Each structure stands twice: as C-alpha cells, then as structure tokens.
Amino acid sequence: MAYILTHAEFDTVLQRLKQDYILIGPVRKKNKGKFSDADLITYGQIESLSDLETNGKSQFSAKETIFPPSQTLFYFTEDEYREPKFEPQKRIVFLRACDFNAIKRLDLLFLENGQFVDAYYKRLREKTHFFVFGCEKSYENCFCVSTGTNQCEGYDAFLNFKGEKINLFPSEPFKRYFAGYEENEDILPQFIERNHIQVDIPEGLSTKIYDHPYWDQYGKRCIGCGRCNFSCPTCTCFTMQDIFYRDNKNAGERRRVWASCQVDGFTDMAGGHSYRKQQGERMRFKVMHKIHDFAKRFNMHMCVGCGRCDDVCPEYISFSQCISGLKGVVAHDN
Amino acid sequence: MITNPYLPQPAEIISITKETTTDYTFRLKTDIQPDFGQFVEVSIPKVGEAPISVSNAQPGWIELTIRRVGHLTNELHELKPGDLLFIRGPYGKGFPKEQYRDKSLIIAAGGTGLAPVRNLINYYYQHPGEVRQLSLLMGFKTPEDILFKEDIEKWRSKFQVLLTVDKESPGWSGHVGLITNFVKDAVGENSSASRVIIVGPPLMMKFTSQEFIKYNIPEENIWLSFERKMCCGIGKCGHCRINDTYVCLEGPVFPYITAKNLLD
Numbered sequence: 001m002a003y004i005l006t007h008a009e010f011d012t013v014l015q016r017l018k019q020d021y022i023l024i025g026p027v028r029k030k031n032k033g034k035f036s037d038a039d040l041i042t043y044g045q046i047e048s049l050s051d052l053e054t055n056g057k058s059q060f061s062a063k064e065t066i067f068p069p070s071q072t073l074f075y076f077t078e079d080e081y082r083e084p085k086f087e088p089q090k091r092i093v094f095l096r097a098c099d100f101n102a103i104k105r106l107d108l109l110f111l112e113n114g115q116f117v118d119a120y121y122k123r124l125r126e127k128t129h130f131f132v133f134g135c136e137k138s139y140e141n142c143f144c145v146s147t148g149t150n151q152c153e154g155y156d157a158f159l160n161f162k163g164e165k166i167n168l169f170p171s172e173p174f175k176r177y178f179a180g181y182e183e184n185e186d187i188l189p190q191f192i193e194r195n196h197i198q199v200d201i202p203e204g205l206s207t208k209i210y211d212h213p214y215w216d217q218y219g220k221r222c223i224g225c226g227r228c229n230f231s232c233p234t235c236t237c238f239t240m241q242d243i244f245y246r247d248n249k250n251a252g253e254r255r256r257v258w259a260s261c262q263v264d265g266f267t268d269m270a271g272g273h274s275y276r277k278q279q280g281e282r283m284r285f286k287v288m289h290k291i292h293d294f295a296k297r298f299n300m301h302m303c304v305g306c307g308r309c310d311d312v313c314p315e316y317i318s319f320s321q322c323i324s325g326l327k328g329v330v331a332h333d334n
Numbered sequence: 335m336i337t338n339p340y341l342p343q344p345a346e347i348i349s350i351t352k353e354t355t356t357d358y359t360f361r362l363k364t365d366i367q368p369d370f371g372q373f374v375e376v377s378i379p380k381v382g383e384a385p386i387s388v389s390n391a392q393p394g395w396i397e398l399t400i401r402r403v404g405h406l407t408n409e410l411h412e413l414k415p416g417d418l419l420f421i422r423g424p425y426g427k428g429f430p431k432e433q434y435r436d437k438s439l440i441i442a443a444g445g446t447g448l449a450p451v452r453n454l455i456n457y458y459y460q461h462p463g464e465v466r467q468l469s470l471l472m473g474f475k476t477p478e479d480i481l482f483k484e485d486i487e488k489w490r491s492k493f494q495v496l497l498t499v500d501k502e503s504p505g506w507s508g509h510v511g512l513i514t515n516f517v518k519d520a521v522g523e524n525s526s527a528s529r530v531i532i533v534g535p536p537l538m539m540k541f542t543s544q545e546f547i548k549y550n551i552p553e554e555n556i557w558l559s560f561e562r563k564m565c566c567g568i569g570k571c572g573h574c575r576i577n578d579t580y581v582c583l584e585g586p587v588f589p590y591i592t593a594k595n596l597l598d
Contacts, residue, residue, distance in 0.1 A: 119337065238566075240382070254340075
C-alpha cells in the first residue's frame, strides 16, 4: 500500500516533518564541482522538496551524516577534559538504496564489532531516520544489482519519484505525517533492476591470491590519494588526532578523522615498522576487505556497488573491473 | 547514557626508570588489572594517543616501557613523577597462561619485545612451580640496548637465561649473534613438548618461529604477540586489521597456527 502524492502535497508532509526533524539530503551546489561549470551534489540540510537533488549521484555518500569526516571526541584544558555537549536533533536523511545498505555495514562495525559500542556513532545513529528514494536510472559506474544492494528493507520510508507524482511507502510510525491523504494504492516500492555494469564477485578467494602479479598493475597506477576510501559509503577507518589551539597551547581537543588504507602512514608504528608499502598491496587489502574479509566476519559483502570509487579516482582505476579481473584470475588458478 | 569507551582515565606517574637512553619505564597509579600480554591506550592530551603493552603490573599500578621514537613518546619522556598520563584499557587477548601450566616454556624476546612478556616472566618468578621449567632467550641490538637489566639478573637465579646481542661493544663478554642462532641451545632435548612464546620485530618473529619449528617444536605449541597501529583498541578504527582479524580484539597474542595465516 502506498500514498501517491504530488510534489506540492509531499512538500506539505515535509513541512510537518520539519516540526520534529531536521531534513538532510543530497543538494546541488551550482558550479562547486571539480570541473569548471560543473555542479557538486553533496549532503546538506533541505528546507523543501525543491532542495532535494534526486537526479545524479552525490559525490560523497550519506555516511558523513552519522560518521563525520572529523569528529571531536574530547576538549582538553590543562589537566581537565570533557566530552562535547552533544544532543543531536532528530534527523531524517534522504538517500539511495546502496547508501542505506551501507549504513547497515557501518552499524555492524561501530555497534557490534568487539565488545564496545562506539558511543559517538550511536548517539548520531539513534537520532537518524532514513527515507530511501528509488533510482529512476542507473548512474555511471553503478553496479548495485550485482552486489544485491539495489533493494533494501528496514527503511523509515521509501519514495519512488514518478514524474509529477511520488509513490510513498512510509513505515507505521511516520504515517501520521501523511494524515489527510489516502493510502490506497496497491503498489510496491520499485528498485533499479539493471546497471550498465555487471560484476560477478568471485567465490573461493583466499590469501593465496595475495602474491599474484595481478596486483602489480595497481602499484604502477595508484597514487595513494585515498579518494576511493573517502567517497566510499562503507569505509569506516579513522585515526585519532590530538591538536592544541594556536592561540592557547594549554587548550585543545582530541578528534577522530577519516583514514585511508591507501594513503602512506596507515600502518606506521613507532619505531618505523609499517606494512603494505606498495600501492598494489594496499589495493589488494582494500578489495579483499570489500568482497571477502568483511563477509567472513559479518556475513555480508562490504561493497554496495555505488561506484563512487570509480567516479573519483584520478587514475581511472575501476573497482568493478578489478573484481571482474579477479574472477578471471581465480578461475584460471583453480 | 552510553558508556564512552574512548574516555581516558588520568593516572599519576609514580616513578620513572631509565632502562636505556631511549627506553623509559613509567610506573602509573591505576586500578587497571591487565592480563598478561594485554595493552593500554596511553595519551597526553593535545599531543596524541598510542597503544603500549603493559610491561609489569601489580594491584594499584602498572608499568609501561616506552621508547622515544616519535612525537608522543618524545613528550612522554619529558614527564616527571607526579605528572599525569591518560590511559584506557586494558585491551586485547593476552597469553593463555593455563596452556603453559606444568610445561616447559621457552620465551624468546627481541628488543622491546621483552616488554609485553616481562610481566609474565615476573609472574613465573613469583610462582616458579606453575611451569615445569622456564627458559629465556633474549636478544638486543647492542649491550646498551638491554632492557630490564636488574630483572634479567634476578631471573637468572631461577630460570635458564640466554642473553645475546647482535653487535658487541667493549666490555661485553656475553653471547653475540642473532636470536635465531641460539634457538637450538634454548630448545635442548625433548623439545616437542615445550611451549614457546616469541615476541619481537616482525622479521625476528618470522625467522625465530621457523627456527623453533626446525628443532621439532610443533606449530601448535608456539604463540606470538603482534605489534600494530591500534588507534582505538576496540575494533573500530581499522588500522590493525589483517584479513578478517582485528589484532586489537583477537590479538595481540595469537597462536602460531593462526598467526601464520595473518598476512598483511
């Protein structure tokens, strides 16, 4: 069952939601893109439906709404420290199915890995609700159908934009915001069913593949900029960073900032030891995590097929082509 | 209210022992009671945080042996007794002590690798009946790099101690050569029943393990302790991950049969 509303009607619903929630979603920033005259689609606060950009893939995912690129953990003054005052407002985040599936991966890591719950993540996460909007078309480099993350469940609402109309599937708790409209259409959420790119994640991967010359090509091409990690909706690595304020060295803070397994320094230890010095080894480390290691631990592949790593790579390295190539290597070696 | 696992606790420095010119041991007042081989996250606010293994512990205090090698450790070495450090933990899985009970145990430690096993050795020094026999094989770069000299002299009274340096200097009359050269001596007769702990730099652990296996120590009788950049210590930050294993959670102590498949 669904509500079918016009844009104006849904805007009315959004204004009701704004009484209780901040609305966050992809917004278009004119001429802020990486090329001249190109726009940037990025996450930001939205006031009405016209702010929400559903035509085009955001450069960064919705990850930053619950796992910010830089997050203050403590403020320090001399020997005293305190946690930031942190009372996040309830939020609704608009995102695509791939990014919503990515949130499940973040949950596994931050809430369930190890015996401790990540308090900073949890505080934002439990205030956040997700409105997933279906993709009208597949974008460049997308391969979500291959990773099974084109579909999703467990959302707070699902939206299909259909020209003048929007098909809306709110969960029970959100139906009250639709009061006055009839939920009478016997239709189902529609997910994208085809991408231009298909990949077949190889079975039977193991550490035997680690030494394969397959990875050498990436050693030559990858420049270790880390864009693939930072744009990835499922990358969760971070580094602790203490700073003091320039104007007052007695005061400062401890932050955590996003980290990249492709960038120098990721494994550096006091005393000078480090691991995976070659970019090819780092690519292997990342790829294996996305399509093998994570699943061994959490029973689902990490990669959600959004293709953003391909979108942003300055060396035109393609993750999906890497996986497809790996399939061939595994088939040949077995 | 959620407990914040990143919250450090202030710990007063009780005393500082200068082991070498670059390695200081800090005794900290704390209620933390670590298992043998566990680590803590140590920080100086506004400077940084790092994982450090516990090199000794008794109720009321722990000791951390810290080499001056970087930004944070440089600052640490400026601290004085009475100053505060910040710690959280303990983290990780330590040595499975029950598996060494009534066995012959060999501990091979290279350089600062002695720190994570020192507490265990001290424990056996206090409870010598708990293992059948303990042999210590310790290697340092030069005589000037030897850590815990007083402890080592003390340990000689109860255990077989083999101390070697890679490069001798004037006045040194002990063994010279890599640890791997002395594995045969440490193993002795009836080796296959012995349990072995190896801690040190990655290459040292690799080649020392191979040497013990060569002298008939079964792989399942060997344990290693890994050093990695553990930013969080609680399985979140990702820096210490190898394959599907988080060193901070499943390690830092691993059975060799697990460790040999952990390929960075």
